[in-house]
Amino acid sequence: MSGVADDERAWWKEATVYQVYPKSFDDSDGDGVGDLPGLIDRVDYIDELDVDAVWLNPVYESPQADNGYDIADYRAIDDAYGDMSDWEQLRDELHERGVRLIMDLVVNHTSDEHEWFQRSRREVREYADYYHWVESEPDEPPNDWESVFGGPAWSWDDEREAWYLHLFDEKQPDLNWANPDVRESVYDMMAWWLSKGIDGFRMDVINLVSKAEGYPDGGPDSDGAEHFMNGPRVHEYVGEMVDEVLDDEAVLAVGETPGVSVDDARRYVGEDGDGLSLLFQFEHVTFDHGEHKFDADEPDLVEFKEILAKWQDGLADDGWNSLYLNNHDQPRMVSRFGNDEAYRRKSAKLLGTLTHTLGGTPFVYQGEEIGMTNAPFESREDLRDVEVRNYVESAVDDDDGHADSYEDVREAVEAMGRDNARTPMQWADDDHAGFTDGEPWIDANPNYTEVNVERARADPDSVLQYYRDLAALRDRDLLVYGDFELLVPDHPNLFAYTRTLARERDDESGTAANATDAPARERALVVLNFDDEPTSFEVPPDMTVDGLELALANGEVPAVPGRTLDLGPWEARVYLTPALDGSTTDATTRTDR
Structure with missing residues (x-):
C-alpha cells in the first residue's frame, strides 16, 4: 500500500482540471459566440477525458472589454452565454458525472459599468471609496504606474473629476480592498456562489489586491509593480477571505499570482500561510520574455528545467504546485515549447506527459488534448484581444513605435498573442471547425481540417487518446x-x-x-x-x-x-x-x- 497519510490527501491534489473558455468552446445558437447550452452539449466529451473538475472562465454579465474579465454583475449570467437556469443545468450535468465545477473569481477589479463603480463616480456616500480615486489636475496623473495592457494605469473621470486606478484596461477599475465594505461585499458574493453548489474558485490576479498607501512612483525602469504586486496588506486580505468563505477542505481555492517567488508562494499556500489550496505562478511561462512578452526568445530547456525543478523542490514539503503550460492567457504550448509542424502530435504528447507526471495538479486547457496550435493572424483586423491590439497600436501607430507596419510585428503577435488560445475549439472538419453555424467572433485556425476532435476520436494513436492514457496513469499515488x-x-x-x-x-x-x-x-x-x-x-x-x-x-x-x-x-x-x-x-x- 501507499504510504500517503489520509490527512495529506485532498481531492484537488489527485484531480485533473479541464479549463473551458466558454466564448470559444461551442456555440449552440449560431450567433458566433460560445455559450452554456453549447457547453452542456459537450459535457459527455469532457467526461470522456476522465477529468475531475472544470474551471469555467467568466460567464458573468459583462460588456466584454476584456472577454468577461470586466464584470458588470457578479450574480448574473451574461445574455451571450445564456441565463442562470443554463448555468444550473451545467452544474447539475457535471455533478451527475462526478465532475466538480470551479468558477473564475475576478475581484481585483470590476467593469466600469458595474453599479458599484457607477455609484462611486457619483460619490454616493457608501460607495465613494469602493475604488482608488485621486483628486488632482486632469493633466497630472497620481503616479507613473503602468497598465498591464500598456499605457498609464490611471484614467481621468469627467463625472467625478478625479483619477481612478486600473491596472488593466481603462474599463476595468481596481477595487479598493482597503475599504472593509468592499471586502464584505466580495465575501457575500462568494458565499452566494458557494451556496449554489460550486466546488471552488480560481482567483484572478489575487495578489494585486493590495496597493501601497499614498500611491508612490515606481522605481527606475519600473512599472510600479513593487507597489501593488504582493502588496503590503495582501496576506491580511487573502487570509481574511479564506477565513470568511473558503475555510472548507472540500473547496478548491486557486490563486493566480503573477510575480511570486517560491518563498512568496509558501505564504499563500504553505501550512502556516493564508490558506489557498494552490496557485498559478508565472516564472516558467515568462522566463523567455525580453523587455515585454512580445519580445520573447526561444525557450532554453536548461533554464526551463531549472525553474520547474525549483518549484517542485520548493513546495514539496510546504504547499502544492499547479501544472500548466498554456491557458487562456498563454499561446498554445505545442507551438511555444514543442514542434507544431513535423512533430506536432509527438511534442503535444510529450508536453502532456510533463504536466501529468510532475508533482502538482494538472490543468488542461481546452484543445490541448487534441494538440491545437497557434493560429495565423494575417492582418491586425483579425485580432480581438485588447492586450495584443494595444501592443500593435503602440508598435505601429504611435510616433515612437518601433514598427512601420503590422507585418513587422506579425511574427511576435502570432508567437505570443492571447488570441492564439481563444480561437474556436476544433470539433470537426466542418465550417468554422464545427464551433458555430454562424460567423465566429474570432476565426478558427485553418488547420481545423486536420486537427479536430472528430478525427482524434477515430485515431487510436491521437493526442486525445494519449491524454486518456495519461489520466489513467496519474491514478497512481506515486505520480x-x-x-x-x-x-x-x-x-x-x-x-x-x-x-x-x-x-x-x-x-x-x-x-x-x-x-x-x-x-x-x-x-x-x-x-x-x-x-x-x-x-x-x-x-x-x-x-x-x-x-x-x-x-x-x-x-x-x-x-x-x-x-x-x-x-x-x-x-x-x-x-x-x-x-x-x-x-x-x-x-x-x-x-x-
Whole structure:
C-alpha cells in the first residue's frame, strides 16, 4: 500500500482540471459566440477525458472589454452565454458525472459599468471609496504606474473629476480592498456562489489586491509593480477571505499570482500561510520574455528545467504546485515549447506527459488534448484581444513605435498573442471547425481540417487518446505524492526525472515489505527528448534495469530496455522501475474521482 497519510490527501491534489473558455468552446445558437447550452452539449466529451473538475472562465454579465474579465454583475449570467437556469443545468450535468465545477473569481477589479463603480463616480456616500480615486489636475496623473495592457494605469473621470486606478484596461477599475465594505461585499458574493453548489474558485490576479498607501512612483525602469504586486496588506486580505468563505477542505481555492517567488508562494499556500489550496505562478511561462512578452526568445530547456525543478523542490514539503503550460492567457504550448509542424502530435504528447507526471495538479486547457496550435493572424483586423491590439497600436501607430507596419510585428503577435488560445475549439472538419453555424467572433485556425476532435476520436494513436492514457496513469499515488528528483539538469535536450514514494510497512514490527533494512519504495522514471534529433539517456546506476516496466510512451519502444535508452525526436517515456531495495511496482491506484 501507499504510504500517503489520509490527512495529506485532498481531492484537488489527485484531480485533473479541464479549463473551458466558454466564448470559444461551442456555440449552440449560431450567433458566433460560445455559450452554456453549447457547453452542456459537450459535457459527455469532457467526461470522456476522465477529468475531475472544470474551471469555467467568466460567464458573468459583462460588456466584454476584456472577454468577461470586466464584470458588470457578479450574480448574473451574461445574455451571450445564456441565463442562470443554463448555468444550473451545467452544474447539475457535471455533478451527475462526478465532475466538480470551479468558477473564475475576478475581484481585483470590476467593469466600469458595474453599479458599484457607477455609484462611486457619483460619490454616493457608501460607495465613494469602493475604488482608488485621486483628486488632482486632469493633466497630472497620481503616479507613473503602468497598465498591464500598456499605457498609464490611471484614467481621468469627467463625472467625478478625479483619477481612478486600473491596472488593466481603462474599463476595468481596481477595487479598493482597503475599504472593509468592499471586502464584505466580495465575501457575500462568494458565499452566494458557494451556496449554489460550486466546488471552488480560481482567483484572478489575487495578489494585486493590495496597493501601497499614498500611491508612490515606481522605481527606475519600473512599472510600479513593487507597489501593488504582493502588496503590503495582501496576506491580511487573502487570509481574511479564506477565513470568511473558503475555510472548507472540500473547496478548491486557486490563486493566480503573477510575480511570486517560491518563498512568496509558501505564504499563500504553505501550512502556516493564508490558506489557498494552490496557485498559478508565472516564472516558467515568462522566463523567455525580453523587455515585454512580445519580445520573447526561444525557450532554453536548461533554464526551463531549472525553474520547474525549483518549484517542485520548493513546495514539496510546504504547499502544492499547479501544472500548466498554456491557458487562456498563454499561446498554445505545442507551438511555444514543442514542434507544431513535423512533430506536432509527438511534442503535444510529450508536453502532456510533463504536466501529468510532475508533482502538482494538472490543468488542461481546452484543445490541448487534441494538440491545437497557434493560429495565423494575417492582418491586425483579425485580432480581438485588447492586450495584443494595444501592443500593435503602440508598435505601429504611435510616433515612437518601433514598427512601420503590422507585418513587422506579425511574427511576435502570432508567437505570443492571447488570441492564439481563444480561437474556436476544433470539433470537426466542418465550417468554422464545427464551433458555430454562424460567423465566429474570432476565426478558427485553418488547420481545423486536420486537427479536430472528430478525427482524434477515430485515431487510436491521437493526442486525445494519449491524454486518456495519461489520466489513467496519474491514478497512481506515486505520480501525485511521490518525491521529485531532476536528472541530467545540464543536458540541452533531455528533461528526465524520477518520482519516488515510500510504501507502508507490511507488518506491525515495521519490517520493510521485502524484509531488508531499506524502506520499500515505488519509483517512476520519466524521460523526455525536447528536440528534433534523436538522443540517448543513461539509466542512473541506482536503478535496476531488469524488470524496468514501460508504463506509457508516445512512440515505438524496444521490448527489453538496456542501460542506454535511445530516444527519437520528441519521444516521451514513463517507466516504473524497481528501486535499490528491489521492491515491486504494484503502485496504489485510485479508480474513484
